[in-house]
Amino acid sequence: MADINVMGNIPKKVIIPLRQHNGTDCDPLVKKGDQILVGQMIGECSSDDCTCVHSSVCGEVVSVEDAPNPCGKEIKSVIIEPAEVENCVDFIPTEDIEAVDLIKIIKEAGIVEHYGTPTHRVLSPEGKDIDSVIIDATSSEWVDGHFDTPVQYGIKIFGSLKLLMKAAGASTGAIVLRNDDMDSINAFDGLVYDDKNMNVAPLLGKRHIGYYLKDQGSDMVVVSHDRIYGKDRLSLFTHHVTGRKVPVNCAPADVGIAICSIKSAKALYDILHEGKPCIETVVSVSGKVKDPQRVLVKIGTPFKDVIEACGGYVGEPAKLIANGAITGVAQYTDEVPVTKVTTAITVQGPDEIHYDETIACIHCARCVDVCPVELVPSRLAALSDQGRFDECRQMNIVNCIECGKCAAVCPSKIHILQLIRYSKESINRAYEDIAPKESSNLKLGCSCGSD
Amino acid sequence: MTFTISAPPHRKDEITFKKINWSKMAALLPVILISIYFFGIPALGIILAGVLSAIVFEVAIQKVFNQKISIADGHAIMIGLMVALIVPPEVPIWIPMAGSLFAIAIGKHIFGGIGSYVFNPVLAAWVFLNLAWGSIMTPVSFPQLGAISNLVLENGAGLLIGVSPIALLGGLVLIYLKYVEWRIPLSYFMTTMVLALLVGDNLSHVITGAFLFGVLFIATDMATSPVTKNGRVVYGILCGILTVIYGHFDNYVYAAFYGVFLANCVSSFIENVTLPRPFGTESYLQNKYRSIMKKIPFEKLGVSIDE
Numbered sequence: 001m002a003d004i005n006v007m008g009n010i011p012k013k014v015i016i017p018l019r020q021h022n023g024t025d026c027d028p029l030v031k032k033g034d035q036i037l038v039g040q041m042i043g044e045c046s047s048d049d050c051t052c053v054h055s056s057v058c059g060e061v062v063s064v065e066d067a068p069n070p071c072g073k074e075i076k077s078v079i080i081e082p083a084e085v086e087n088c089v090d091f092i093p094t095e096d097i098e099a100v101d102l103i104k105i106i107k108e109a110g111i112v113e114h115y116g117t118p119t120h121r122v123l124s125p126e127g128k129d130i131d132s133v134i135i136d137a138t139s140s141e142w143v144d145g146h147f148d149t150p151v152q153y154g155i156k157i158f159g160s161l162k163l164l165m166k167a168a169g170a171s172t173g174a175i176v177l178r179n180d181d182m183d184s185i186n187a188f189d190g191l192v193y194d195d196k197n198m199n200v201a202p203l204l205g206k207r208h209i210g211y212y213l214k215d216q217g218s219d220m221v222v223v224s225h226d227r228i229y230g231k232d233r234l235s236l237f238t239h240h241v242t243g244r245k246v247p248v249n250c251a252p253a254d255v256g257i258a259i260c261s262i263k264s265a266k267a268l269y270d271i272l273h274e275g276k277p278c279i280e281t282v283v284s285v286s287g288k289v290k291d292p293q294r295v296l297v298k299i300g301t302p303f304k305d306v307i308e309a310c311g312g313y314v315g316e317p318a319k320l321i322a323n324g325a326i327t328g329v330a331q332y333t334d335e336v337p338v339t340k341v342t343t344a345i346t347v348q349g350p351d352e353i354h355y356d357e358t359i360a361c362i363h364c365a366r367c368v369d370v371c372p373v374e375l376v377p378s379r380l381a382a383l384s385d386q387g388r389f390d391e392c393r394q395m396n397i398v399n400c401i402e403c404g405k406c407a408a409v410c411p412s413k414i415h416i417l418q419l420i421r422y423s424k425e426s427i428n429r430a431y432e433d434i435a436p437k438e439s440s441n442l443k444l445g446c447s448c449g450s451d
Numbered sequence: 452m453t454f455t456i457s458a459p460p461h462r463k464d465e466i467t468f469k470k471i472n473w474s475k476m477a478a479l480l481p482v483i484l485i486s487i488y489f490f491g492i493p494a495l496g497i498i499l500a501g502v503l504s505a506i507v508f509e510v511a512i513q514k515v516f517n518q519k520i521s522i523a524d525g526h527a528i529m530i531g532l533m534v535a536l537i538v539p540p541e542v543p544i545w546i547p548m549a550g551s552l553f554a555i556a557i558g559k560h561i562f563g564g565i566g567s568y569v570f571n572p573v574l575a576a577w578v579f580l581n582l583a584w585g586s587i588m589t590p591v592s593f594p595q596l597g598a599i600s601n602l603v604l605e606n607g608a609g610l611l612i613g614v615s616p617i618a619l620l621g622g623l624v625l626i627y628l629k630y631v632e633w634r635i636p637l638s639y640f641m642t643t644m645v646l647a648l649l650v651g652d653n654l655s656h657v658i659t660g661a662f663l664f665g666v667l668f669i670a671t672d673m674a675t676s677p678v679t680k681n682g683r684v685v686y687g688i689l690c691g692i693l694t695v696i697y698g699h700f701d702n703y704v705y706a707a708f709y710g711v712f713l714a715n716c717v718s719s720f721i722e723n724v725t726l727p728r729p730f731g732t733e734s735y736l737q738n739k740y741r742s743i744m745k746k747i748p749f750e751k752l753g754v755s756i757d758e
Contacts, residue, residue: 236730243733320454325461332456346461353455354463359524362566364466365632365678374727378678396729404460411466412566418458 004282007297010082011305014057014298015067015337016042017077022116023049025076034061038088039277042078045107048126051118052110056279056298057082068336069305070322077337080300091275102167102268109271110278112340114139114261115234119268122258125127130168131256132209133263134241135161138178138227139343150187156275158193160265161220163272166355174209176241178226188222200224208243229326230401234259238374248398283338287325287347288314297338303345304334319348326404352402356413367406367416373399377406381416384423389430392423400424468565471630472525473667474533478621482660483536485618489538494611498535499546505531508555516560526565529582530554533573533604533668535610537661537708538580539590548586550576569719571675573624574712575636581705593702596655605660610704613660623665631671634683635690639666650699657703662694665707675715677722685721 017383026043030036036055043053054142059082067077094105111119123130135157157175162215165173177184177200179219191198201212203225212221228237235246237259244255267278283306297306303320307313321328321364322336324345338345367377375396383392400420407417509527513520522528534550556571557579558566581588581591583745590609596602601616608614625631643666647657670676670690677686693713698706732739 239731278478317452318455319457319461321461325459327459328461329459330454330456330461332454334452334454348461352462354457356463356467359468359521360564360566362673363676363678364471364673364675365680365683366466366729368678368680369632373730376678376726395726399729408460408463409466411464411471412467413463413467415458417460 001180004294004296005035006303007295007306007309009055009305009309012081013062013083013302014059014080014300015077015302015335016053016055016080016300017069017075017337017339018043018053019050019075020053020110020299020339020341021051021112023047023051023118023121026050026053028064028076028078030061030064030078032061032063035059036061037082038086039091039279040089041108041277042180049118049121051112051120052108052277053078053112054277054279054323055080056300058087059083062287065372068331068333070329070331070336070339070342078182079152093275094272102163105271106167106268108277109267110340111264111267111271112278113259113264114341114343116341119260119264121251122163122260128253129256130153130170130253131172132242133161133164133170133173133260134209134238134260135164135167135173135175135262136237136259137184137262138176138179138225138237139261144335145437150183151191153448154191154198154270155193157188157262158191158198158220160269163221163268164258164260164265167268170258171219172209173220174213174241175201175220175222177216177222177225179224181224185224190221193220194218198222203241206243209241210243226403228403229324229405230372230403231327233401233403235399236401238307248396278340281338281340283342284344285310285347286344287321288317288349289347290314298361299340300337302335302337303331306338307334307347313347315349317347318350318353321346321348326408327402354413356416359412361414364411366411367408370405371411372403372405373401375400377416377420378414380423381406381414382417384419387426389423389426392420393427397423398427466630468526469524472529474625474630476525476529477531478625479619479668481618481621481666482612482615483532485604485615486540489608490611494540496544497538497540497542497547498532500544501535501551502528502531504548505534505551505555508552511558511663512556514678518564518617521565524565527555527559528574528719530559530572532642534576536664537577538588538612539609540611541591542587546580546584549583550580553579553652561747566674567673568716570712571672573672574669574708574715577708578712590704593656593704594616594659595653596658600701602658608660610661612664613704616658616660616663619660619663619667622671624661625667631667632683634680635671635676635687636666638684638687639670639690639694640669642688643694646695647698650695652695652699652703657698659704659707661704662707665690665694665711669708670711670714671681675718675726677718679722679725682718682721685725686714686718689717689721 024047027046029044030042038058040055041052045052057080060081062079062081064078066074069075073244082387085241088359103124107120113119144216161173167328185200189200196218200222203223209221234252238252238257246252280296280298286292289307301315318336320331322342361378371377380392380397404417505527531551534554535547538546554572554576558575559568562568578707592607592609594605594607594613603617604615605613626633677683691709694706694710695707
């Protein structure tokens with residue numbers, strides 16, 4: 001079982017960004033000099049596309065200012081100097097889970113998916129009905145190590161899934177584990193929940209969750225799948241797990257699917273059973289640090305302190321990456337805080353940095369072979385380079401999940417991922433500029449017509 | 452503390468264009484050594500003339516056109532080496548030089564350098580030499596596989612490359628290392644074998660050093676083959692068909708070269724018509740299968756099927 005250490009030492013300074021997801025900033029409820037407690041709400045939602053932010057430490061507010069953020073931009077943050085003592089606000093567990101308004105609780109607890117959308121927006125998108133909730137455990141497995149038996153873990157996650165289904169008004173639910181994550185698979189295999197025997201079923205060929213739901217006669221199933229990397233991977237994930245094709249420019253919600261991470265499932269469990277809002281998260285630290293591990297840290301802890309808690313750097317660090325070496329963002333400073341969407345910190349040494357020179361494409365087709373969504377990245381890169389975005393669009397560039405595999409295997413060292421992103425960005429901006437006309441046969445935005 | 456910033460991915464494969472070219476040459480090393488052993492000093496002279504003149508012409512062209520000198524990537528050297536390997540050992544020393552000049556200047560640089568040429572420079576040079584100096588370029592003998600030992604050392608070899616078919620299997624290592632991908636060699640080889648058997652050709656004429664060189668090194672040349680997955684299979688099959696057509700009426704040594712050369716003409720067309728469909732949509736065959744299955748009245752037949 002993968003152990004998770006708890007970061008014991010309290011950092012000197014905690015930076016809590018007032019926006020930890022895609023959306024709008026929340027309004028600060030504190031000002032300089034205020035004394036605050038653990039779990040106190042410090043940011044309040046002003047719009048629906050926003051979640052509340054809570055303090056993860058007890059101490060004094062030093063300032064409310066723009067501070068570096070792992071996403072690469074500066075974001076308005078509350079900077080707190082923690083005190084020696086840890087005084088908490090009273091965490092009140094919700095007594096009667098059946099009767100409460102779950103969406104409101106989720107919003108106020110500040111639960112955010114690891115891909116950046118607030119969970120309440122995922123579960124109850126405007127004007128769309130959700131019929132299945134999927135807990136995606138392929139990218140962040142096993143978030144809590146403190147169980148006597150793995151079965152307890154499984155039952156807890158099933159409880160969370162049930163709550164998520166209730167919140168979304170969905171009739172079915174599924175937990176998707178990673179194929180090689182044996183810890184979790186062992187925890188779920190043979191589990192008895194609601195008098196039903198649960199088995200971990202592999203997703204093979206055309207056997208999607210619909211098949212297993214029918215086969216097992218249950219409204220909840222556990223399946224296993226390979227990990228899919230990529231920034232925009234949700235459509236592909238939906239297609240692999242449910243067999244439903246998400247139309248171009250649409251979200252999984254348009255086909256009735258809500259994808260939650262295992263972290264938000266646990267956070268929902270915590271807020272209901274312990275009353276604790278989302279103030280800590282599990283981060284896996286890897287690379288050139290003395291003691292790579294998975295560690296439970298308070299949100300707002302600077303990367304520097306997390307790395308110190310893992311024994312510090314080995315040698316001179318050259319690159320600091322948030323959220324994994326494949327799709328993550330390289331940081332220019334280690335003063336950036338851990339946020340709700342931070343899942344991993346990777347440190348690379350000087351010998352791991354690439355200073356490659358781009359040469360002409362040699363048409364080796366390695367990028368075509370690795371592309372998970374059947375694109376021709378070499379051609380897309382060439383078209384993007386020449387600014388021929390409409391041809392890119394015709395070649396389904398919007399399907400790209402931005403996994404970066406094409407750029408990783410390129411022997412000519414072409415920055416394929418950047419060129420594709422440039423093209424996608426330009427295509428999206430073209431949509432913003434043109435006002436859609438009713439008489440026009442040009443379909444803009446979501447192609448399924450739901451927004 | 453300073454940190455480097457760059458865009459993802461932050462971890463990349465170690466493979467480079469240079470590595471691919473030099474490993475292809477390394478895979479050809481056994482056949483070079485055997486040909487020098489077999490044909491003696493003339494073979495060494497031809498190989499050196501081909502390689503050195505390729506280097507000279509590449510540097511000269513890049514100097515004249517103010518391009519960056521890219522001799523270190525090994526591409527020009529590889530072209531020179533391959534041109535030298537597909538001429539007969541009796542030719543005068545200026546033949547591989549003329550071949551290298553044609554391959555580098557016309558085959559490669561006129562079309563825009565690496566990745567842009569339409570015809571494989573090696574084949575373009577071979578076709579040029581063959582048409583211009585046909586009498587010199589005709590080998591004294593065409594090999595026929597008599598015994599298994601001929602796979603190791605072919606006594607009837609007419610070209611440098613033909614001396615040892617088994618020494619060319621270094622190309623399989625390239626496929627294993629994924630420096631060369633497997634679809635083209637496999638579909639090319641299988642198509643040729645099946646068609647040659649169907650038209651009744653003796654396989655001992657088919658499996659020659661030149662044919663295996665064509666399968667493993669020439670047809671898999673990256674710029675002249677389609678990039679799409681299905682396109683590569685189609686390209687390999689087309690190479691095989693053209694090879695058998697030529698080989699059935701003439702010989703399989705020329706057939707391998709002319710077959711791939713002609714297939715080069717249509718490779719970009721093949722690429723354009725085999726562009727992959729977006730994920731989640733049905734392929735042509737799936738669509739046809741479904742429309743046929745719809746027409747069968749399963750209910751009337753009393754068969755129940757799962758969705």
